[in-house]
Amino acid sequence: MSERSSKAVFLKAYPQGMPREADFEIRETTVPAAGANEMVCRTIWMSVDPYMRGRMRPDVKSYIPPFSLDEPLAGGAVAEVVESNIADYAVGDVIVDFTGGWKEYYVSNGERTQKVMPNLAPLPAWLGVLGMPGMTAWAGVTQIMKPKEGETLFVSGAAGAVGSVVCQLGKLRGARVVASAGSPEKIRWLKEEAGVDAALNYKDYKNAAELTKALAEAAPNGVDCYFENVGGMHLEAALNCIAPGGRIALCGLISMYNNTEPEPGPPNLFNLIGRGVMVRGFIVGEYADKVMEFAGEVAPLVAAGNLKFQQTEYEGLEKAPEAFIGLFRGDNAGKAVVRVGPDKV
Numbered sequence: 001m002s003e004r005s006s007k008a009v010f011l012k013a014y015p016q017g018m019p020r021e022a023d024f025e026i027r028e029t030t031v032p033a034a035g036a037n038e039m040v041c042r043t044i045w046m047s048v049d050p051y052m053r054g055r056m057r058p059d060v061k062s063y064i065p066p067f068s069l070d071e072p073l074a075g076g077a078v079a080e081v082v083e084s085n086i087a088d089y090a091v092g093d094v095i096v097d098f099t100g101g102w103k104e105y106y107v108s109n110g111e112r113t114q115k116v117m118p119n120l121a122p123l124p125a126w127l128g129v130l131g132m133p134g135m136t137a138w139a140g141v142t143q144i145m146k147p148k149e150g151e152t153l154f155v156s157g158a159a160g161a162v163g164s165v166v167c168q169l170g171k172l173r174g175a176r177v178v179a180s181a182g183s184p185e186k187i188r189w190l191k192e193e194a195g196v197d198a199a200l201n202y203k204d205y206k207n208a209a210e211l212t213k214a215l216a217e218a219a220p221n222g223v224d225c226y227f228e229n230v231g232g233m234h235l236e237a238a239l240n241c242i243a244p245g246g247r248i249a250l251c252g253l254i255s256m257y258n259n260t261e262p263e264p265g266p267p268n269l270f271n272l273i274g275r276g277v278m279v280r281g282f283i284v285g286e287y288a289d290k291v292m293e294f295a296g297e298v299a300p301l302v303a304a305g306n307l308k309f310q311q312t313e314y315e316g317l318e319k320a321p322e323a324f325i326g327l328f329r330g331d332n333a334g335k336a337v338v339r340v341g342p343d344k345v
């Protein structure tokens with residue numbers, strides 16, 4: 001087989017504050033033929049995820065290295081194997097992995113790659129409810145918060161890829177679920193499709209005091225479990241309402257990802273002490289050994305239509321920067337994905 005030309009998205013400059021489309025550019029690259037123990041894959045769908053913003057800060061040491069300006073961006077993808085020198089993968093297999101995003105073709109060594117079951121759900125679901133975001137939600141619910149029947153679970157960023165799964169796993173465990181999201185349509189979906197008990201449009205509240213009042217009304221017995229996706233006034237309100245013995249899964253702080261100045265912490269941290277609250281930050285990869293347990297619970301729910309999910313689709317690799325930036329504007333309902341190529345060529 002010979003080399004292929006492949007369009008790929010590069011960072012032209014590291015974004016300052018809110019990313020702009022001008023921070024990205026598409027370049028033509030050349031992808032070599034597969035070497036020994038390698039395969040070449042053609043990206044069908046790619047994922048845009050909030051954590052990628054952290055990889056655009058070369059000055060900040062993180063759990064994952066920053067993107068280089070000289071290489072294509074990378075991220076989760078569903079792709080078709082088009083050439084293979086790996087015994088376990090044949091041409092035509094459809095796989096999901098963490099590197100194939102932001103480009104048309106790429107070489108893979110087959111590590112951290114999984115074959116998808118195309119009949120279980122539409123392909124983008126492998127980047128959402130059945131993939132990394134779904135696993136993140138499941139880990140925070142089952143390994144950290146462990147909600148009990150009758151307890152109250154509060155979720156911020158609730159209509160997104162992670163939050164929407166948290167809501168439903170909480171309901172399945174008999175919790176009273178209070179959700180927060182940023183548009184009337186998201187609130188409607190959370191109530192009517194995800195089945196939450198109460199949903200707050202945080203944009204209706206000017207500050208943490210107003211959000212606290214609304215949350216206290218929606219959670220009259222206090223918040224036993226808080227799944228944190230957002231930070232800022234959500235964290236402050238949750239700490240105001242947290243119940244004695246509360247558990248907080250600190251998953252993400254998206255409201256702060258584009259900050260150019262350090263943000264002061266919430267002023268009510270003392271509530272954690274007085275109320276004996278457990279706060280556990282986590283990265284989904286910590287729970288990699290539990291992935292079969294996750295799949296064992298979530299895949300049958302998805303197959304039976306008992307776990308609802310939404311996806312916001314963008315058409316074409318050139319839309320990837322817009323899709324990514326949209327994460328910070330709340331443009332996506334559920335999982336944001338970009339179609340890079342057709343299911344079959």
Ligand SMILES: NC(=O)c1ccc[n+]([C@@H]2O[C@H](COP(=O)([O-])OP(=O)(O)OC[C@H]3O[C@@H](n4cnc5c(N)ncnc54)[C@H](OP(=O)(O)O)[C@@H]3O)[C@@H](O)[C@H]2O)c1
Binds near residue numbers: 250252283
């Ligand atoms: N720890 C881990 O391993 C891990 C893994 C995956 C994701 N995460 C984190 O989980 C969170 C959710 O990720 P996701 O993939 O599910 O993304 P997502 O919720 O599908 O998309 C991002 C959503 O965040 C909300 N948002 C953006 N800016 C906001 C702001 N300033 N204030 C309040 N809400 C804001 C928007 O919804 P609204 O319209 O509701 O504002 C937007 O739709 C992120 O913080 C992410 O970093 C962590």
